[in-house]
Amino acid sequence: MTRRGPLLLGIDLGTQSAKVVVHDSTGGVVAQGRRALRPLARPVPGVAEHPDDDLWDATAAACREAVSGLGDARGDIAAVGLCGVRFCRALVGSDGRLSAPVMSWMDERVSRPHDPVREAATVCAASGHLTRRLTGETRDAAGSCRGQWPVDTDRWDWSRDDEVVASYGLRRAQLPTLVAPGAVLGTVTTEAAGATGLPAGVPVVATSNDKAVEALGAGLREPEDVLLSLGTYVAAMVTGERDRPELTASWTNFGSEPGRYLHESHGVRQGMGTVTWLSALVGPSLGAGDGSWEERLEVEAARVPPGAEGLLTVPDWLAPPDEPHRRGAFVGLDARHGAGHLHRSLLEGLAMTMGDHVAAMARELERPLRRVLLTGGGARSAVMRQVVADVTGLPVHVGDATDSAAGRGAAICAGVGTGVFAGFAEAVAAMVPRTAPTSPDPARHETYQRLGGALRGLRAALGPSLREAQGALGEVRP
Template sequence: MTRYLVGIDNGSQSSKVTVFDERGGVVAEGRVPLRPNHTPEPGVVEHPDDDLWDSIAAACRLAMAAFPGDPSDIVGVGLCTIRFCRAVLRADGSLAQPVMSWMDARVGGPFVAEHDDVAYVTTSSGYVTHRLTGAFRDTAANYQGSWPIDTDTWRWADDPARYAATGLDRSQLFELVDPGAVLGTVTADAAAATGLPEGLPVVATANDKAVEALGCGLLDPSTLLVSLGTYIAGMSVGERNITSATDFWTNFGSEPGRWLYESGGIRRGMWTVSWFRDLLGPGAVAAAGDERVEDVLNREAAQVPPGSDGLLTVLDWLAPTDAPFRKGSMLGFDGRQGRAHVYRSILEGIAMTMRNRADAMGTELGTCYERVVVSGGGSSSDLMMQVMADVFQRPTIRVVGDSAAGRGAAICAAVATGVHPSFDAAAAAMVVERDRFAPDPEHAAVYDALRAVHADVTAHTDAVYRRTAAIVG
């Protein structure tokens, strides 16, 4: 009998639910977009109404409707949600106010009760766990930011000063469990809302980046993962809780006792690619015919030489918090460049930025990365994969499937339910390499020289952008 596992991936833009077989094959899927954030005033960014739960429940119904097998053969569901969100609950577990997005300024500071009926303060995964199981339990590995958690023990801190600093009382916090532990089982009400079988074990995972890393098979410190999303990050794993790093930060991993190291990243990373595509307008869509505009751009840009005939793109389309005056730059136009050059230059800017930031993290960790796994929507581009291989000068790998966080959640469920005996065994069985790209030595030499120039651009443009910001903002 084949056993099946469900992975819930509640991301920044949609909720995705995937049914996997025990070898990692995708059997059924459901995806429901999130509604636009509610931003009634500066600093307030909320998920409207009960949108997180509603989207997850709807995506579950779609996946279960598409599942061709016997629901009784589904043995567990892993739950992964967006990190840094905050849910404020009444005593019965219902929302006292809308869930705060990770972009909400309130989640970065001490909790301040805005209503008289607040009983619990938790993450989005804690809230959804309660909706699914009725339990007030949550994964320890999703408590990043302003929480009184001991990052060495993965449990609530004993120091009263930690609670005072975060504005929280111990009685307001959920019970913590490790990734790969059972949080509870699907209730009758949740089964009716989602289509998931009643009594199905719901399994703890971690924060979304760590679960994505697990779903890409990131268990070896010599492997680097580059996640090409709205926020682009470089990640590796290890067994040390490093709290004093300067070129990366340490996050809980998806396996108990393992930490995820995250390099500096690119805000509005792959968003910049979409921005340029949309900037081309209806004419480009019409010219593409039956093709996607991205496919046309990838094909055209593959004919452009490495270095885009001298065009450099620096991806500060969303300024870093320590340099709010900074802007994105495209430098080096001389009349040779067309849209394919601009597109390729954006991809090259992403790759060169992440190579420099990953190198800084690897140096501080004392790690030399031997291979690069690339995930996220940008990994579907063969050109992007080749540029990454040439810039990093390492074999660059894609894995099968496009929902790495969903697969990571299913891996946690596989461990909890005994489908596989360990995280290593589950990842080996369920994460399958799709293809790999070898670096081109000639292209790599060009990028090696360009990286130093690219890294130096902001030292020259910062003064310009300080002046323009003073005039036009």
């Protein structure tokens, strides 16, 4: 195993899996572990829970896999960077264990007070729950507490106003201590070492919310770069200098460096999760062959011309809370279309939808853009990289698409927090790779500009019919 410097382990807990990546100080990947999360429990509409203590169980298993790949180098782990999926809510009892299943960011209860929250000893983000399991400390990353939390966005700490805290259905005593990115949350306990394989006593370092940590791991630091994150939730981000609550085409998120912010566009819920759903649905139609369904669909999609021979996809498989009537749709099907057309059209629908969101954000911020940094599972797709370049008209850059950008960002925070690097700029320069760009094709860019207009019109036109259909079936919720 060739490596340089101490080892930095990054934990990337997402919506669909827990990923653990061990890097050396040059950004080289030394070992990895991954464990899929169990399907969300959805007992009634609006509820989406992670069953049992699945977030911890998957994280511990992914850690064991990664650490086992280190062999005798296990003792060279200098620090652990901890990144958790954002907007989840964990209710923790006085014994440090969950008093109820963790609510996913898709759970509508996250945004409103309800009785179990009032009964919990501690209420925290997913990262706060993992911090307690790893270190025994009641602490959380400040950058994880954006959105439905009573946080002062200028100070990166809880609001000093008790009435503000109470308005979220919380008591101040329930809130964990917030820690800045790059600061130590605690050290791995003996109990956690037994569950994860990590050495006891290793520092666990705070990062931020998963999208922000992903941006750090992709090297998003220049104002004219835009990051497109192709995960379960697809979103685009640019750098910011302060909170901008007046913005409408984007909102301001905490970054992964103290005092730094990100402006984040509107996004697509269940974005790459829809790609996974489609591959499972139509993959068997390809018959026996080499490779996974995803790999074979990629080959089929590459054979389909831009525009998928007239097939348009509205990628609204999970409606936004303020427009519950929205649904996904394939429109324009005829006898020419097969699995590759469906796959390509879905990728195009995601790219064109996000192209509109990126353009709106850039206009509002008066921000010229010069390149796209692509991350997430979708960045592994050569078809998607080319479609994004052609839709946006910008060159597309990826880092190492075989690993986790959020895991790399978490490792960067771990290196800064334990003195391996003097600061974030030095760490990013040392650890973030960059491959040759995928360049846009001007003719295809023009085609997608026209198709984008058709897709916008289609989404608007579908609204009344979807409302009527759901009303007839009694499915519309307030």
